[in-house]
Amino acid sequence: MFGDIMGMMGKLKETQQKIEETKKRLDSVLIDEQSSDGLLKVTLTANRNVKSIDIDESLLEDREQLEDYLLLVMNKAIQKATAVNEAELGAVAKDGMPNIPGMDMFK
Template identity: 40%
Template sequence: MFEGLNMGDLGKMLEEVQQKAKEFEEKSASVELTAKSGGGLVKVTANGKGEIIDIDIDDSLLEDKEALQILLISAVNDVIKMVEDNKKSTAMSMFGGVNPFAGGSGQN
């Protein structure tokens, strides 16, 4: 079953994968993505790791709790989607265009 398997090559491959994963995480942490809702009345910014790092709310919304909640939910959901899309595209570029999320067939 393991005939011809060179453990040295396997170790090298594992090191390369670990290095790529570290690069991916570092690159993700430095990315900032911003989603807006209500024509820019609410802005939510997240880093590439998915951590919310800033929320900006226009003063005009401070007296309309329901509108604020709706716009905030929308912006948060949008920025989460942006983070996921960014992770996928970054992973694809780091792995030479092969989509690791596609279940084995390569590109989308």
């Protein structure tokens, strides 16, 4: 019994390490999003850190329009980054979970 527990603890520790490595790797995965007309472009990491924002000069003339563009494009980019982040971390967590009877919530 204790061997099983120790084995599970080792597996959980290994999984935690893999999760941390995946988080670091996701800092280099870039998500690009732009407005439908290409006037505003943003780039985020899969960890949802903003890397760049490119604004066309024409948007600088209308503050309200620029704000609308920023909200729309940033939210789309965050949604994409979140999907990539959750899929990657979920795969690592699922793969690394020890087989504990009754704990099949990741299947």
